[in-house]
Amino acid sequence: MSGTAPKRVYLDHAATTPVLPEVVTAMQPYFSEVFGNPSSDHSFGQEARAALEEARRAVAGFIGARPGEIVFTSGGTEANNLAIKGFAYANRYRGNHIVTSAVEHHSVLESVRFLAREGFKVTVLPVDREGRVDPKDVARALTPRTVLVSVMHANNEVGTIQPVAEIARITRRHGVCFHVDAVQTVGHLHLAVRELGADLVSLSAHKIHGPKGVGALYVRRGVRLEPIMNGGQQDVRRRAGTKDVAAIIGFARVVRLISEEGPESAQQVAWLRDRLLRGIMESVDGVWLNGHPVERLPGNLHLGFDGVDGRVLARNLDRRGIAVSTGSACSSGQSEPSHVLTAMGLNHRRAYSCVRFSLGRGTTMEEIERVLEVLPREVERLRLPASAHTGS
Ligand SMILES: Cc1ncc(COP(=O)(O)O)c(C=O)c1O
Numbered sequence: 001m002s003g004t005a006p007k008r009v010y011l012d013h014a015a016t017t018p019v020l021p022e023v024v025t026a027m028q029p030y031f032s033e034v035f036g037n038p039s040s041d042h043s044f045g046q047e048a049r050a051a052l053e054e055a056r057r058a059v060a061g062f063i064g065a066r067p068g069e070i071v072f073t074s075g076g077t078e079a080n081n082l083a084i085k086g087f088a089y090a091n092r093y094r095g096n097h098i099v100t101s102a103v104e105h106h107s108v109l110e111s112v113r114f115l116a117r118e119g120f121k122v123t124v125l126p127v128d129r130e131g132r133v134d135p136k137d138v139a140r141a142l143t144p145r146t147v148l149v150s151v152m153h154a155n156n157e158v159g160t161i162q163p164v165a166e167i168a169r170i171t172r173r174h175g176v177c178f179h180v181d182a183v184q185t186v187g188h189l190h191l192a193v194r195e196l197g198a199d200l201v202s203l204s205a206h207k208i209h210g211p212k213g214v215g216a217l218y219v220r221r222g223v224r225l226e227p228i229m230n231g232g233q234q235d236v237r238r239r240a241g242t243k244d245v246a247a248i249i250g251f252a253r254v255v256r257l258i259s260e261e262g263p264e265s266a267q268q269v270a271w272l273r274d275r276l277l278r279g280i281m282e283s284v285d286g287v288w289l290n291g292h293p294v295e296r297l298p299g300n301l302h303l304g305f306d307g308v309d310g311r312v313l314a315r316n317l318d319r320r321g322i323a324v325s326t327g328s329a330c331s332s333g334q335s336e337p338s339h340v341l342t343a344m345g346l347n348h349r350r351a352y353s354c355v356r357f358s359l360g361r362g363t364t365m366e367e368i369e370r371v372l373e374v375l376p377r378e379v380e381r382l383r384l385p386a387s388a389h390t391g392s
Contacts, residue, residue: 031246055252074214098148099149177199
């Protein structure tokens with residue numbers, strides 16, 4: 001129909017995703033019908049507690065864990081803080097050395113920086129040009145004082161998948177705890193905690209069409225954590241505070257929906273992502289791909305555009321109704337270039353030339369076509385000499 005504005009295109013699923021209608025429906029009764037405090041002993045509390053424990057079973061089952069190994073948190077940030085600070089404090093008597101990588105999410109990097117100020121020793125491992133940690137570097141970094149290694153499953157900016165199973169074999173051999181931030185992979189890639197061999201795994205619901213403000217930490221049975229939130233007995237004293245039952249129900253609903261879905265959905269997302277990459281490569285010169293070409297998240301496409309400021313390109317695309325990002329939602333708006341890109345060896349100029357397109361389950365071919373229609377012209381406009389913009 002002529003005169004109708006094109007529908008907006010959302011390609012920032014790595015930042016967050018829309019909550020599925022089935023999830024909203026499942027959450028609804030838990031605001032004002034089943035509203036009891038799950039810690040209360042009366043029937044209202046018991047009803048809420050039964051629902052909470054059922055949700056715990058669903059989330060645990062989804063990653064091959066036992067229900068007692070799931071601690072519900074307010075999201076991935078809290079799960080990472082609890083894993084790192086909680087483990088370090090509880091195991092300080094065994095050693096004070098922590099190993100992590102240069103491309104971790106800020107909630108990991110800031111947690112280890114915090115511990116460094118408290119007297120812990122921290123080794124931050126480098127990555128290669130594709131953003132991968134070398135497991136041999138992990139092995140070399142371990143000392144008799146090392147208690148914890150924290151390496152993410154896949155990177156939120158460039159989508160690179162880390163060799164976490166190999167790293168787990170090393171940490172297990174040395175009796176060191178292994179924490180994996182799986183916020184970007186749970187629900188997108190197969191993840192079975194026992195197969196993987198991790199001791200602590202962070203999850204978040206809002207990256208997979210669940211509600212914001214809820215996540216979980218898998219804590220392998222026998223792993224000791226000091227709570228970072230003190231107050232009540234909830235979650236076997238590992239995380240005090242009244243649970244957001246509705247959000248947890250939403251989290252459980254979404255993992256059930258994903259388990260019913262099968263692998264085709266991720267394959268479809270990867271197919272559209274590859275279609276977008278091909279289309280851009282065919283229509284725009286001076287483009288490069290960041291991250292690993294194969295070992296990457298299905299929905300992630302992180303590109304650099306020679307001679308273009310990625311922040312301006314993202315802003316201009318937004319004006320045309322296309323939402324993309326220049327990095328993680330938490331660091332966009334900062335003036336420093338992305339720590340992930342600089343760790344991969346990009347200089348500041350190249351790091352500022354990048355844009356992340358992150359596709360999701362709802363992304364359609366029409367949306368990809370719309371991006372391919374708009375993007376080449378926007379890139380070209382930004383590459384024109386300044387005089388051409390002003391017409392002088
Ligand atoms: C890899 C990674 N870890 C942790 C987080 C934080 O998760 P949340 O937004 O649930 O606090 C994010 C969110 O962007 C992430 O991408």
